[in-house]
Amino acid sequence: MTDTLEQIVELGLCHGCGACASALPEVRMELQKPGFLRPETKDSKAIQEGAAQAFCSGIALEHDRVEADYHPLWGPIRRLATGHATDPETRYRGSSGGVLSALQIFLVERGEVDFVLSTSSDPHDPIGTATTTRAERKDILGAAGSRYAPSSPLADLERHLARGKRFAFIGKPCDVASLRRMARHDPRIDRLIPYKLAFFCAGVPSRKGTVEVLSSLETREEDVERFQYRGDGWPGMARVVRKDGSDASMTYNDSWGKILNRHLQFRCKICPDGTGEFSDIACADAWYGKDGYPDFTERDGRSLIVARTEAGERLLELAEQAGALATEPLAVEEIEAMQPYQANRKRNSLARSSALWAKRGNGPRFSGLKLPALSLRTSPVELARNFWGTFKRIKRPRG
Numbered sequence: 001m002t003d004t005l006e007q008i009v010e011l012g013l014c015h016g017c018g019a020c021a022s023a024l025p026e027v028r029m030e031l032q033k034p035g036f037l038r039p040e041t042k043d044s045k046a047i048q049e050g051a052a053q054a055f056c057s058g059i060a061l062e063h064d065r066v067e068a069d070y071h072p073l074w075g076p077i078r079r080l081a082t083g084h085a086t087d088p089e090t091r092y093r094g095s096s097g098g099v100l101s102a103l104q105i106f107l108v109e110r111g112e113v114d115f116v117l118s119t120s121s122d123p124h125d126p127i128g129t130a131t132t133t134r135a136e137r138k139d140i141l142g143a144a145g146s147r148y149a150p151s152s153p154l155a156d157l158e159r160h161l162a163r164g165k166r167f168a169f170i171g172k173p174c175d176v177a178s179l180r181r182m183a184r185h186d187p188r189i190d191r192l193i194p195y196k197l198a199f200f201c202a203g204v205p206s207r208k209g210t211v212e213v214l215s216s217l218e219t220r221e222e223d224v225e226r227f228q229y230r231g232d233g234w235p236g237m238a239r240v241v242r243k244d245g246s247d248a249s250m251t252y253n254d255s256w257g258k259i260l261n262r263h264l265q266f267r268c269k270i271c272p273d274g275t276g277e278f279s280d281i282a283c284a285d286a287w288y289g290k291d292g293y294p295d296f297t298e299r300d301g302r303s304l305i306v307a308r309t310e311a312g313e314r315l316l317e318l319a320e321q322a323g324a325l326a327t328e329p330l331a332v333e334e335i336e337a338m339q340p341y342q343a344n345r346k347r348n349s350l351a352r353s354s355a356l357w358a359k360r361g362n363g364p365r366f367s368g369l370k371l372p373a374l375s376l377r378t379s380p381v382e383l384a385r386n387f388w389g390t391f392k393r394i395k396r397p398r399g
Contacts, residue, residue: 005039005052011356012266012394013058013364014038015204017171018155019178023055029152035206036265037150054185057177058267063277063368072370073343074335075277079307079316082286083327084300093144095230096285097303099325100170100197101144103281103315105137106324107168107195112315114165118143119151126224127210131156133167145231148205148260154178161188168195172204173276174267180278195315198276200284200304201268202261202341209263213238213255217248229255234301235285253296270356270390272349272369274342280312281305286330287338294338304330304338346371347378348386355390 005027008014016037021027030040052059063070070076085091085098094101104116115135120143122128129151134140153171157179160167169179176198183189210229211221217240225243230236230252238255241247268274276282286304287294305327307313319325336343350371356363375383 005041007362008052008056008059009038011360011362013056015058015172015174015265015267015271016150016152017057017175017178018152019055019057019157019182020052021152021155022157023182029155031150031207035150035208035263036204037152055178055182057174057181058364060181060365061177061273061369062366066368066370070370071332072374073346074306074332075273075275075369076308077306077332078309078313079305080330080332080335081305081316081327082302082330083305083325084302086323086326090141090144091301092233093141093231094301094303095144095146095236096234096283097301098144099283099303099305100199101140102324103195103197103319104134104140104168104170106319106322107315108135108140109137110318110322112166113168113195116140116168116170117153117160118170119147119153120145121147121227126227127207127214127221133160145236146199146229148229148256149207149210150204154182157182161186161192164192166192166194168197169193170197170199172201173198173273173278173282174201174271176276177273177278194311196278196280198279198282200276200282200339200342201274202256202345203264203268203271203274205260205263206265209260212259212263213250214240216254216259217250219248229260233298235296235298251296257296266393270349270352270364272346272353272366272371274345275306275339277308277369280309281307281316284339284342289337294340304335347374348383350375351383351387352390355387356394358387359391359394 018029020039021029027039027041029037032038069078085102090098090101107113115133117133119129119131122130129147129149131153153175176196219240223242224240226241228239235252237249239249284304286302307316353364
């Protein structure tokens with residue numbers, strides 16, 4: 001069994017959410033040489049073995065119970081739709097229709113929460129990330145758009161909880177999953193964070209991936225004034241503004257599809273939850289299809305919206321009634337055409353994680369996610385290919 005933070009990191013199961021840094025005062029998150037955020041402590045022995053079990057979603061993911069509305073591929077679904085922010089600026093600034101930004105604006109303007117806690121670019125590091133609070137429309141819109149870079153949004157959670165104010169949390173699926181695990185031991189989390197929102201995630205690229213994008217744009221890291229991965233349209237361009245005022249850009253298909261996705265951390269490659277199964281609402285790109293594949297042609301943004309809990313369903317309904325969102329119903333069968341990568345990843349996650357157990361005798365524990373049932377419905381050839389491909393890439397233990 002994996003008990004310590006050192007073991008979790010060494011096995012490649014850490015996804016850098018920062019939950020350990022919030023729960024354990026002696027831990028801090030540091031950017032390591034491979035370009036990912038990882039927990040650091042001066043004395044790892046001071047951390048009680050098994051403490052990580054209480055909050056780390058990198059080593060364990062489980063639904064306490066599987067409800068009737070649980071879909072094997074897509075998780076809990078109370079309501080499913082496509083839609084977009086009705087405000088043109090919000091729709092344009094967001095990565096995929098602006099729904100998450102619109103929900104944040106709705107929550108603070110209605111007084112449902114005092115602020116939102118979300119991640120955007122670091123004002124002191126244009127290609128880095130920073131998680132901060134936002135309580136006004138202009139600040140929420142200023143943080144709109146995807147950040148394909150390491151982030152630890154839970155690292156400073158204790159400070160925000162100590163304020164005693166209600167807030168919404170927006171993060172990656174793994175961030176929300178860790179937050180749910182922490183809530184089992186800290187009742188303040190569910191009391192003070194009534195809405196936990198997520199976006200579909202295809203994995204966290206190393207900082208080195210962003211540096212490679214910059215290199216392709218003929219830009220040195222030290223010359224960057226501003227950098228955005230997406231936004232300002234759909235899917236939006238990766239764009240750098242240099243300190244001398246010049247700029248350069250490349251398409252989403254070139255930046256993510258040809259560079260960034262080659263730099264993903266290992267835990268993301270075996271992840272069974274890229275769709276935010278533990279969130280109240282999860283949003284994604286509702287790609288239009290072309291020749292059987294998602295079409296990345298620039299157009300007005302459209303979000304895939306999955307309300308997963310009673311709180312999420314209520315929030316979606318209130319935002320629609322207030323005119324903040326425009327939505328259309330979606331059949332569950334249509335999701336896979338919009339998000340084929342997520343479907344394939346979950347189908348094969350058991351085979352991939354089994355490769356870690358086979359090579360290292362240790363690995364993550366997943367339950368309640370219907371992974372065995374999905375494997376039975378997946379081609380044995382495909383499962384074998386994913387198992388072997390993962391097995392070959394796993395590093396052997398040191399010593």
